[in-house]
Amino acid sequence: MVEGQKPTIRPRRFSARFQEQKLVPEDGDESYIFGESAVMVGQTAVVGAIGAVTSDGERTGAAYVFEQTGGEWVQQTKLTPRPANEDARFGKSVAVTNDGTRILVGAPKSTGNTGAVYVFELGEDRWSQQAILKGTDVEAKDQFGWSVSIDGDTALIGANQAARSDELGVGAAYVFVNRDDQWRQEAKLTTEDVDANDNFGTSVTLKRDTALVGVQPSETGAEPNVEQRVLRAAYVFTRDTEQWHQQAELTVEGSDRAGLAVALDGDNALVGAPDIDAVYAYERGGTGWSQQTELTATDRDGGDWFGESLVLHDNTAIVGAPRDEDPNGRLAGSAYVFLRDSDGWIQHAKLAASDGSTDENFGRAVAMANDTVLVGVPWDSEPNGSRSGSVYLYTISRDETVSNTRVNTTTSSDTGPTPGETTNNTEAQPGEIDGDDTMTDQTTGEDGTEFTFLSAIAVFTGAGYLLWRWTKGTDD
Numbered sequence: 001m002v003e004g005q006k007p008t009i010r011p012r013r014f015s016a017r018f019q020e021q022k023l024v025p026e027d028g029d030e031s032y033i034f035g036e037s038a039v040m041v042g043q044t045a046v047v048g049a050i051g052a053v054t055s056d057g058e059r060t061g062a063a064y065v066f067e068q069t070g071g072e073w074v075q076q077t078k079l080t081p082r083p084a085n086e087d088a089r090f091g092k093s094v095a096v097t098n099d100g101t102r103i104l105v106g107a108p109k110s111t112g113n114t115g116a117v118y119v120f121e122l123g124e125d126r127w128s129q130q131a132i133l134k135g136t137d138v139e140a141k142d143q144f145g146w147s148v149s150i151d152g153d154t155a156l157i158g159a160n161q162a163a164r165s166d167e168l169g170v171g172a173a174y175v176f177v178n179r180d181d182q183w184r185q186e187a188k189l190t191t192e193d194v195d196a197n198d199n200f201g202t203s204v205t206l207k208r209d210t211a212l213v214g215v216q217p218s219e220t221g222a223e224p225n226v227e228q229r230v231l232r233a234a235y236v237f238t239r240d241t242e243q244w245h246q247q248a249e250l251t252v253e254g255s256d257r258a259g260l261a262v263a264l265d266g267d268n269a270l271v272g273a274p275d276i277d278a279v280y281a282y283e284r285g286g287t288g289w290s291q292q293t294e295l296t297a298t299d300r301d302g303g304d305w306f307g308e309s310l311v312l313h314d315n316t317a318i319v320g321a322p323r324d325e326d327p328n329g330r331l332a333g334s335a336y337v338f339l340r341d342s343d344g345w346i347q348h349a350k351l352a353a354s355d356g357s358t359d360e361n362f363g364r365a366v367a368m369a370n371d372t373v374l375v376g377v378p379w380d381s382e383p384n385g386s387r388s389g390s391v392y393l394y395t396i397s398r399d400e401t402v403s404n405t406r407v408n409t410t411t412s413s414d415t416g417p418t419p420g421e422t423t424n425n426t427e428a429q430p431g432e433i434d435g436d437d438t439m440t441d442q443t444t445g446e447d448g449t450e451f452t453f454l455s456a457i458a459v460f461t462g463a464g465y466l467l468w469r470w471t472k473g474t475d476d
Contacts, residue, residue, distance in 0.1 A: 210236065260307070
C-alpha cells in the first residue's frame, strides 16, 4: 500500500445457489396449521401441526418427522400423544437432541390448559412415546409446554402462564433430567423481577449448562408508557452441580414484545423484539453479558414482526418476519439470513416462497442444520386447504470469491414448486445490476476510511440470490 493512501473496501461476493423444496404432511388437511413450530438437526427435521387430527379423528395436534434421503426430504413418521387430548395444541413447541434420537413435543393446552410435554425416542428405526413430563406444581391454565428445548439428558420447558400466589401469568421454566431412563424435575426457574402477566417462559433455549428464558417483558423501573423505557426481555441461568442460578438479565429499550423468541449458541444469544422489527445480539464475556448490536432488515418498514422466530448456529442467524408484505402481499411473511464475521453481523439474504401469497405467515417458525434452512408457513392453503400449512426448505451452497464486479439477478418462472419437488436456481453471474436492484451509499469511518456499500436484497422468487460481505482491504 502506498504511504498515506486510504485503505479501500473490497466486496467479498458469496455467489450462491439455492434449492427450494416445499413439504406438506402426507395426511395434510384444512386447519392442520402445519409449520407452527420446527426444529432441525443433521438430516432430521421435526415440524409441529397444532390442528392435526389423529387416526381416530381427534384434533389433538401432531408432530411430523422428516428425514433427508438422497438429497430429498421425506416424511418418516407422524407423532401423536397417548392418551389423546382434544385441542391440546400438541406440536406448539418441538425440540430434538443433537444426535436426533430424542424429541420433545409440547402440548400446552392439554387438560384444561395445564399442559404437558411428551418425550419420544428412536429405537430400531421406529419412534415411540417414552414419557410425559409435567411440573410438580403445575396447575390449570399454566400452559406447561408452551416452549421446549433439550440438550442431551436435560430438558427445559416453559410454562408461560404459571401463577405466583395470586399473581396470574407470571410464568416459570422447569428443568428435567433423565437418569437411567427416568425423568425427574431438577429445578424450577423463576425470578422475583417479573410480575403478573409477564409470561416468563414464553420462549426457552438450552445449551449445556446455560438456559435462556424469554419474558414478555416487565419494566425495570422506568416511567411507564415512555418510548425509550428499558424492559427486561430474557434471563440467563447457569447450572453448577445440579444447582441453577440466575446469571444475568438481558434488557431491550422501547419494545413490548422483546423476548418472544430467543436463541443461544455458546456465549452468544439473540433476543427478538418483533414489535419494533429488531433482534438484539448479546455476548458473554469475562464481566458478564453485554449487548453487542441490533439486527434489522435492510428493507425494514414496520409491522413485519421481524424477530418473531429465531435460530442461531455458529456464525449464522435466521430471523423470521411472518407479517412482512414484501414481496408476496399482506401477512405473506419472509425470513432473513444473517452471517457474522470479525466486523459483526451482516444481512446476506431474504427468503420468500416462490409461490407465496397473502395471509400465509411464512417465517412463523425457522430452523437450520448444516446448509439447510427450514421456514414454517402455518397458514399456507396450498395444496391442502385453508391454513393446512407447509414448510419450505432451502439448501444453500456458497462459493466465496473476491470481486469488485456488480452482480445481476436472473429471473425464471413465477410458478412455485410442487410439494416434494426441488427447484434448482442458477448461480448469479457477474455483470451489471439493472434499475433499482442496487443501492449505493458512501460514508466515512472514524479513522477517515471511506466505505462504499453496495446492497442487493436477496429474495427467493424462483431466481438467484445476491450475497455480499464487505471487508476492509488494502491495495498492494
